[in-house]
Amino acid sequence: xxxxxxxxxxxxxxxxxxxxxxxxxxxxxxxxxxxxxxxxxxxxxxxxxxxxxxxxxxxxxxxxxxxxxxxxxxxxxxxxxxxxxxxxxxxxxxxxxxxxxxxxxxxxxxxxxxxxxxxxxxxxxxxxxxxxxxxxxxxxxxxxxxxxxxxxxxxxxxxxxxxxxxxxxxxxxxxxxxxxxxxxxxxxxxxxxxxxxxxxxxxxxxxxxxxxxxxxxxxxxxxxxxxxxxxxxxxxxxxxxxxx
Numbered sequence: 001x002x003x004x005x006x007x008x009x010x011x012x013x014x015x016x017x018x019x020x021x022x023x024x025x026x027x028x029x030x031x032x033x034x035x036x037x038x039x040x041x042x043x044x045x046x047x048x049x050x051x052x053x054x055x056x057x058x059x060x061x062x063x064x065x066x067x068x069x070x071x072x073x074x075x076x077x078x079x080x081x082x083x084x085x086x087x088x089x090x091x092x093x094x095x096x097x098x099x100x101x102x103x104x105x106x107x108x109x110x111x112x113x114x115x116x117x118x119x120x121x122x123x124x125x126x127x128x129x130x131x132x133x134x135x136x137x138x139x140x141x142x143x144x145x146x147x148x149x150x151x152x153x154x155x156x157x158x159x160x161x162x163x164x165x166x167x168x169x170x171x172x173x174x175x176x177x178x179x180x181x182x183x184x185x186x187x188x189x190x191x192x193x194x195x196x197x198x199x200x201x202x203x204x205x206x207x208x209x210x211x212x213x214x215x216x217x218x219x220x221x222x223x224x225x226x227x228x229x230x231x232x233x234x235x236x237x238x239x240x241x242x243x244x
Contacts, residue, residue, distance in 0.1 A: 004154045007229065010236040011193055017243040025242055031055075032197055034074040037181055039200025040208070043067050069107050074178065077102040078195070081182055085189035090150065093143060096166075099182050103175045115139070116173040125209070127216035129170035138169045155191035159184040160228035164215045188232065194239060196232045 002008070035050040045053065045060060045067050052058040053071045060068070080102055084095060101113030115135045121128065130138060142165050150158060163184035170176050185195045198208055211224040 002154075004156055004229070007156060007233055007236070010233065010240070014194065014236050014239060015192060017240065025239070029195060029197065029239070030075065030078050033185075033195050034071055034078070036197050036200045037178055038067075038070050038074060040198065040205050041070075041177055043070050045071060066107055069105075073103050073105055073107070076105075077178075077182055078185075081186040082189060084186055088190050090147060091143070091183070091186065093139060095186075096139070096179065096183060099186075100172055100175055100179045103178050103182075108174060111173045115171045118173070120170060120173070122170070125216075126213060127168065129168070135169060135171045139171055142166065142169065150187075155187060155193065156229055156232055157225055159187040159193075159196075160225040161221065162187060163228065164212060164221060164224050167212060168216050184228070193232060194235055196228060196235055198228075198231055 031051050031054055032047065034054070035045070035047045038045070038050070045063055049060045049063070050071050053060065053068055054075050077099055081099065084091075097113045104112035115132065117132050119129075119131055142162070145165070146158075146162055149161075153161070163180045166180040166183060167176055172179065181196075181198060188194070188196060198204065207227065211227045215221045215224045
């Protein structure tokens with residue numbers, strides 16, 4: 001039996017409901033995704049504060065301008081990947097650079113949408129990202145791999161793999177995690193799945209980083225793909241409960 005059969009059945013159920021989907025449900029989930037994705041990276045705005053920044057354009061006292069911009073930029077980038085998903089075209093290097101550019105717009109203009117030019121070390125991680133000179137070729141290899149596998153791998157596996165592969169290359173000075181999660185979600189949206197919301201609380205974040213480290217240092221992607229699969233299943237089940 002196809003290991004994704006249960007997920008595909010849930011997706012079909014969801015698509016039946018989606019014919020009458022209320023935009024408020026979609027918007028609430030996108031705000032939650034923005035909150036959780038930014039939280040993974042250390043943003044301290046709460047879910048309610050994130051919603052106020054997005055929906056009311058409010059400035060939250062005691063929070064930095066960067067934290068506000070991370071929210072605004074992320075929401076705008078979700079709109080961008082939704083437009084890309086509608087076209088259902090193959091993903092290009094330009095698309096990835098544009099996602100990154102939108103994430104860092106008004107935060108770090110010199111580095112937005114450009115590959116890093118310096119070596120980096122990720123604190124607390126065993127994996128050492130490749131030297132900057134190797135990045136352009138590694139990104140070309142990533143896209144070759146994607147084009148070779150996009151019609152044969154299950155979309156969930158494809159999305160998880162490209163997420164892990166991009167994070168491992170770590171092509172940018174900042175914003176690698178958010179860009180990788182958005183790229184993953186672009187593939188999911190293209191294939192009729194909802195956005196996967198990886199949680200930013202300490203236990204979930206640790207499980208996410210540990211699964212990534214296993215993939216990067218032990219050449220075993222199973223744990224990471226399973227984590228993404230479970231997350232997507234939980235997301236679909238949660239949306240179905242809202243509609244019931």
